[in-house]
Amino acid sequence: MTFTLSDLEAIVARRAVSGDKSSYTAKLAGKGIAKTAKKLGEEAVETVIAAISEDDAALVGESADLLYHLMVVLHLRQVPLADVLAELQRRTAETGLEEKARRPQDV
Numbered sequence: 001m002t003f004t005l006s007d008l009e010a011i012v013a014r015r016a017v018s019g020d021k022s023s024y025t026a027k028l029a030g031k032g033i034a035k036t037a038k039k040l041g042e043e044a045v046e047t048v049i050a051a052i053s054e055d056d057a058a059l060v061g062e063s064a065d066l067l068y069h070l071m072v073v074l075h076l077r078q079v080p081l082a083d084v085l086a087e088l089q090r091r092t093a094e095t096g097l098e099e100k101a102r103r104p105q106d107v
């Protein structure tokens with residue numbers, strides 16, 4: 001069976017409130033949204049570095065770290081993954097450049 005981000009969302013939700021001393025998710029969630037969002041930023045930078053100068057295995061690993069930390073941030077903000085997917089689906093109605101052209105012009 002294919003593993004999905006929805007599966008990861010459920011794992012994160014369960015582990016964040018587990019109180020399990022061996023859980024990284026519980027430890028991270030306990031630090032709050034500011035620390036967790038900062039960690040997400042660090043993982044984003046590591047993913048950028050992997051994309052530019054490391055091999056595919058490194059990029060896969062950093063991408064997994066990035067998506068996992070994003071799921072913890074969404075959990076802490078109580079934003080369902082479904083909301084993000086719905087936004088992505090809404091965006092399929094037009095190209096990225098069409099959407100950009102509709103934005104109000106800077107004055």
Ligand SMILES: N=c1c2ncn([C@@H]3O[C@H](COP(=O)(O)OP(=O)(O)OP(=O)(O)O)[C@@H](O)[C@H]3O)c2ncn1[C@@H]1O[C@H](COP(=O)(O)O)[C@@H](O)[C@H]1O
Nearest residue numbers: 011012015016020022023024025026028039064065068069
């Ligand atoms: N996908 C992940 C996942 N990806 C990355 N990580 C952890 O993210 C941490 C990031 O490592 P770093 O070296 O960047 O940071 P660190 O120095 O350990 O942490 P800081 O002190 O900087 O906060 C590591 O401890 C990784 O194990 C993850 N931890 C958990 N999961 C998933 O969550 C499930 C539950 O995990 P626990 O909550 O730990 O039981 C796991 O079975 C996985 O499915």
